[in-house]
Amino acid sequence: MKELKILYLYPDILELYGDFGxxxxxxxxxxxxxxxxxxxxxxxxxxPPNFNDYDLVFAGGGADQEQGILAKDxxxxxxxxxxxxxxxxxxxxxxxxxxxxxxxxxxxxxNIIPGLDIFPYYTEAINDRKKRCIxxxxxxxxxxxxxxKVIGFxxxxxxxxxxxxxxxxxxxxxxxxxxxxxEGFFLKNVIATYxxxxxxxxxxxxxxxxxxxxxxxxxxxxxxxxxxxDVFENLCRKQLLDRFLxxxxxx
Amino acid sequence: MKNFFIxxxxxxxxxxxxxxxxxxxxxxxxxxYSWNPNIFKYFKVHCPVIAVTAxxxxxxxxxxxxYVFKSAGKKVVSNxxxxxxxxxxxxxxxxxxxxxxxxxxxxxxxxxxxxxxPVVFKDFPLSTLVILDFFRDxxxxxxxxxxLILKINEFLKTYNGNLILNTDDPNVARLGKANPxxxxxxxxxxxxxxxxxxEQKEAGEGKFCPFCNTRLEYEYYQYSHIGxxxxxxxxxxxxxxxxxATNVNLKExxxxxxxxxxxxxxxxxxxxYNLVAVIACVSLYNIDTNVIKSAxxxxxxxxxxxxxxxxxxxxxxxxxxxxxxxxxVSLRILNEDDDEKELLFVLNDxxxxxxxxxxxxxxxxxxxxxxTKIVTSGTRAYDIAIRIKTSGFDASKIxxxxxxxxxxxxLYKTNTKKYVIANYTALQPTRKELKL
Ligand SMILES: [Zn+2]
Numbered sequence: 001m002k003e004l005k006i007l008y009l010y011p012d013i014l015e016l017y018g019d020f021g022x023x024x025x026x027x028x029x030x031x032x033x034x035x036x037x038x039x040x041x042x043x044x045x046x047x048p049p050n051f052n053d054y055d056l057v058f059a060g061g062g063a064d065q066e067q068g069i070l071a072k073d074x075x076x077x078x079x080x081x082x083x084x085x086x087x088x089x090x091x092x093x094x095x096x097x098x099x100x101x102x103x104x105x106x107x108x109x110x111n112i113i114p115g116l117d118i119f120p121y122y123t124e125a126i127n128d129r130k131k132r133c134i135x136x137x138x139x140x141x142x143x144x145x146x147x148x149k150v151i152g153f154x155x156x157x158x159x160x161x162x163x164x165x166x167x168x169x170x171x172x173x174x175x176x177x178x179x180x181x182x183e184g185f186f187l188k189n190v191i192a193t194y195x196x197x198x199x200x201x202x203x204x205x206x207x208x209x210x211x212x213x214x215x216x217x218x219x220x221x222x223x224x225x226x227x228x229x230d231v232f233e234n235l236c237r238k239q240l241l242d243r244f245l246x247x248x249x250x251x
Numbered sequence: 252m253k254n255f256f257i258x259x260x261x262x263x264x265x266x267x268x269x270x271x272x273x274x275x276x277x278x279x280x281x282x283x284y285s286w287n288p289n290i291f292k293y294f295k296v297h298c299p300v301i302a303v304t305a306x307x308x309x310x311x312x313x314x315x316x317x318y319v320f321k322s323a324g325k326k327v328v329s330n331x332x333x334x335x336x337x338x339x340x341x342x343x344x345x346x347x348x349x350x351x352x353x354x355x356x357x358x359x360x361x362x363x364x365x366x367x368x369p370v371v372f373k374d375f376p377l378s379t380l381v382i383l384d385f386f387r388d389x390x391x392x393x394x395x396x397x398x399l400i401l402k403i404n405e406f407l408k409t410y411n412g413n414l415i416l417n418t419d420d421p422n423v424a425r426l427g428k429a430n431p432x433x434x435x436x437x438x439x440x441x442x443x444x445x446x447x448x449x450e451q452k453e454a455g456e457g458k459f460c461p462f463c464n465t466r467l468e469y470e471y472y473q474y475s476h477i478g479x480x481x482x483x484x485x486x487x488x489x490x491x492x493x494x495x496a497t498n499v500n501l502k503e504x505x506x507x508x509x510x511x512x513x514x515x516x517x518x519x520x521x522x523x524y525n526l527v528a529v530i531a532c533v534s535l536y537n538i539d540t541n542v543i544k545s546a547x548x549x550x551x552x553x554x555x556x557x558x559x560x561x562x563x564x565x566x567x568x569x570x571x572x573x574x575x576x577x578x579x580v581s582l583r584i585l586n587e588d589d590d591e592k593e594l595l596f597v598l599n600d601x602x603x604x605x606x607x608x609x610x611x612x613x614x615x616x617x618x619x620x621x622x623t624k625i626v627t628s629g630t631r632a633y634d635i636a637i638r639i640k641t642s643g644f645d646a647s648k649i650x651x652x653x654x655x656x657x658x659x660x661x662l663y664k665t666n667t668k669k670y671v672i673a674n675y676t677a678l679q680p681t682r683k684e685l686k687l
Contacts, residue, residue: 012458016387021612028641046464050289063397135606153607196609201637232640232651236633239653 019060021198139168141193152195280341
């Protein structure tokens with residue numbers, strides 16, 4: 001029986017926006033196909049993990065003050081994480097976790113919280129509350145040559161700069177910055193994005209892309225995933241894409 | 252003199268509204284407040300003023316306190332319709348005062364929005380403040396629960412009136428230390444009940460000690476983050492309890508406080524907390540326990556907050572759920588009921604609901620007890636259907652309908668007992684569709 005190992009970072013701290021749902025969706029879509037999934041939570045005080053032992057590393061978004069505390073903890077694993085990224089372990093990073101993997105985060109008071117500095121971007125908070133990026137988002141994404149629309153919800157004050165390889169092109173809502181045209185950060189085995197929702201709940205194609213990527217790497221094959229019943233997901237996508245892309249104006 | 256005229260105009264306006272058959276909501280307060288934001292100072296109050304605040308449970312607790320006082324033959328002025336911001340409270344006062352600002356009542360009882368306690372009571376007397384709980388609401392997912400608590404904490408630093416606090420919510424109990432000189436702090440609690448757990452079953456706050464940042468230890472969780480906690484480092488959480496509910500029996504709908512058995516009309520742990528707060532509050536005003544007992548045995552809410560009705564002979568329980576905790580409370584009641592049942596979940600994403608519906612992933616849908624069908628509706632009918640499916644509930648037994656009318660029609664195809672959960676803007680349309 002095939003198995004994927006997921007490392008779930010700081011589930012008790014990075015849990016403000018329901019991002020845990022991504023783990024549930026992954027688990028659901030793996031188990032429906034008879035693939036075993038082992039989810040290992042890691043938080044402050046737990047035994048240090050070896051990131052190379054996992055197929056997928058996931059982290060979500062949390063409250064600002066708590067994110068500062070865990071930045072200090074995460075930085076202990078910087079070299080190990082870098083190695084795992086280079087080894088092809090898949091990283092799915094949402095919101096706060098996205099920011100933490102960059103050079104730094106500068107908060108409203110101007111304090112600099114150093115990031116892992118694994119990717120070249122950096123994030124700066126803005127004082128203007130009106131420019132907090134809150135709302136539904138639709139982006140156009142290219143998954144290994146396959147175009148698809150990804151739907152989610154953004155809620156961030158930080159503006160992320162110097163992203164050279166964005167995750168998607170914004171069709172509706174905000175991107176890396178207020179009214180930015182680009183959203184997220186994308187490398188072969190890294191997706192970092194501001195999209196909550198949770199991200200994977202309304203984007204089965206993206207979920208399966210991640211699953212396939214992890215399985216192909218682990219078992220060195222070109223797996224064809226068994227299709228699942230996505231009736232609700234498809235209805236949901238149709239409804240929301242109609243609503244956001246035709247009826248409502250760009251906010 | 253200015254205030255005199257403001258009140259006069261408001262009285263006339265109120266009369267006009269009444270003639271037109273309108274209730275007015277916070278309309279009067281809005282105008283009066285915009286004309287004079289210091290108008291709260293003008294009123295002459297000679298009776299106790301009681302306020303209830305919390306994330307969840309304000310309306311019920313507020314109305315129950317008023318109900319007990321009324322049952323004791325007292326005149327109560329209260330914002331029972333739930334207009335709980337400064338303008339809503341002002342509207343209630345304006346409707347019940349004389350032109351010189353005198354309020355004729357034995358008790359003023361207000362539910363107050365968490366954010367507005369410092370605003371309303373800056374210039375208005377407050378005798379007793381009841382605080383039930385602080386949860387994350389869907390609207391303030393920016394860690395703003397903490398900001399809110401800090402604001403109330405600041406207000407309490409100079410407050411010396413009665414303070415009634417839930418000792419089992421670490422977000423609430425901490426406020427008992429805001430003013431070390433205040434000797435009028437009363438903690439309430441509920442003894443561990445049958446469905447309490449060692450692990451936290453539902454998303455909640457209060458993981459770290461607010462005084463020393465150490466991870467809190469829980470002996471048990473009643474629901475969400477409400478339970479018996481303690482800080483292993485500084486001993487925070489160890490409070491002397493003023494009123495404790497024991498012998499909680501949800502099937503019989505009863506509990507005991509001070510060896511007196513209270514029969515009630517509610518069957519959730521969450522309501523027992525609210526009612527113990529009510530008992531703690533009215534006992535400070537020497538209300539006879541027999542009066543309390545009889546009042547609580549009759550007290551019900553008919554506004555979609557754990558409302559129990561019969562629709563074409565089918566028992567139906569309706570509950571508003573604006574946030575994960577509200578939904579989890581409803582599902583707890585559902586799971587503690589062994590009867591076969593069908594669930595309707597109506598989820599909207601209008602501005603007043605919060606545009607972000609990701610909070611539904613913080614609802615615990617695991618292992619629903621004897622639920623044979625789930626119908627979903629609202630503007631996010633599909634989102635909630637996906638959420639429930641992912642939790643493991645058989646997708647073939649989930650029916651999503653964007654149209655509420657179709658949803659209700661499908662729900663009442665059978666005579667099986669119904670549970671209905673609706674979020675903020677979904678509640679009234681749902682009740683209307685149910686012909687309530
Ligand atoms: Zn402590």
